[in-house]
Amino acid sequence: MNIITITDINSSELDVYARLTEAQLRNRLEPEKGIFIAESLKVVRIALAAGLQPVSFLAERKYIDEQITPLIGNDNTATIYTGEREVLAQLTGYELTRGFLCAMRRPQLPTVEEVCRGKRRIAVMDSIVNSTNTGAIFRASTALGIEGLLLTPTCCDPLNRRSVRVSMGTVFQMPWSFTQSPVAYPRQLRELGFKTVALALSDKAVSIDSPILQNVDKMAIVMGTEGDGLSKSVIDACDYVAKIPMQRGVDSLNVAAAAAVAFWQLRV
Numbered sequence: 001m002n003i004i005t006i007t008d009i010n011s012s013e014l015d016v017y018a019r020l021t022e023a024q025l026r027n028r029l030e031p032e033k034g035i036f037i038a039e040s041l042k043v044v045r046i047a048l049a050a051g052l053q054p055v056s057f058l059a060e061r062k063y064i065d066e067q068i069t070p071l072i073g074n075d076n077t078a079t080i081y082t083g084e085r086e087v088l089a090q091l092t093g094y095e096l097t098r099g100f101l102c103a104m105r106r107p108q109l110p111t112v113e114e115v116c117r118g119k120r121r122i123a124v125m126d127s128i129v130n131s132t133n134t135g136a137i138f139r140a141s142t143a144l145g146i147e148g149l150l151l152t153p154t155c156c157d158p159l160n161r162r163s164v165r166v167s168m169g170t171v172f173q174m175p176w177s178f179t180q181s182p183v184a185y186p187r188q189l190r191e192l193g194f195k196t197v198a199l200a201l202s203d204k205a206v207s208i209d210s211p212i213l214q215n216v217d218k219m220a221i222v223m224g225t226e227g228d229g230l231s232k233s234v235i236d237a238c239d240y241v242a243k244i245p246m247q248r249g250v251d252s253l254n255v256a257a258a259a260a261v262a263f264w265q266l267r268v
Contacts, residue, residue, distance in 0.1 A: 059101070149176040190239070198240070222238060
């Protein structure tokens with residue numbers, strides 16, 4: 001293995017872990033060269049099982065033998081940067097990790113049609129910008145019967161470091177992609193055979209446990225941005241509008257919590 005000891009946190013080799021912004025890591029101009037950061041043994045193991053390619057690791061030396069070597073075996077293509085804990089602890093965010101950080105190549109995303117092919121339950125995230133909510137929705141969707149996720153271009157990147165961490169690696173298990181348009185996706189999903197269900201507080205909304213929803217064969221569950229929710233144009237373009245019945249004067253749930261309830265109730 002190519003192991004390099006770091007003694008100076010200003011070393012350029014650490015830029016990917018400490019000084020590049022999420023936008024710079026993503027590399028919008030050349031996505032095939034994009035990088036994202038994964039952390040912890042469990043998350044990286046799931047990513048590797050999904051076929052993702054590690055570029056480098058950053059870890060205290062004890063984690064090389066304890067976790068990284070058993071993880072990658074004889075694969076010597078990834079560089080391992082290591083150093084004393086006192087040195088690495090100076091890096092912003094390193095103390096939050098569970099063992100080590102791993103820089104990985106961004107995967108090539110499937111098309112919307114590929115995400116939807118053969119599926120009966122998918123979900124759409126419309127303009128959801130909070131990375132914690134994004135990761136939580138990926139985790140809930142994977143656990144509760146959703147088979148694919150679509151995100152509008154205005155959403156938070158699911159491979160954002162916090163999103164990956166909150167998702168507990170499920171972002172690598174769930175087929176997902178971005179829609180080409182932030183508003184035209186209901187029509188595209190209808191053409192693919194799906195009935196769209198907007199989660200929204202609306203006078204025409206039915207209860208999420210309404211029998212009319214239970215009989216839908218191919219369903220796309222659509223949820224909107226934190227705070228404002230879905231736009232009127234998207235709500236009007238969907239086939240159904242549904243809401244979760246509330247008690248004690250509470251009008252709504254956090255979008256990630258609402259998504260989990262909807263996924264469970266509307267599962268196949």
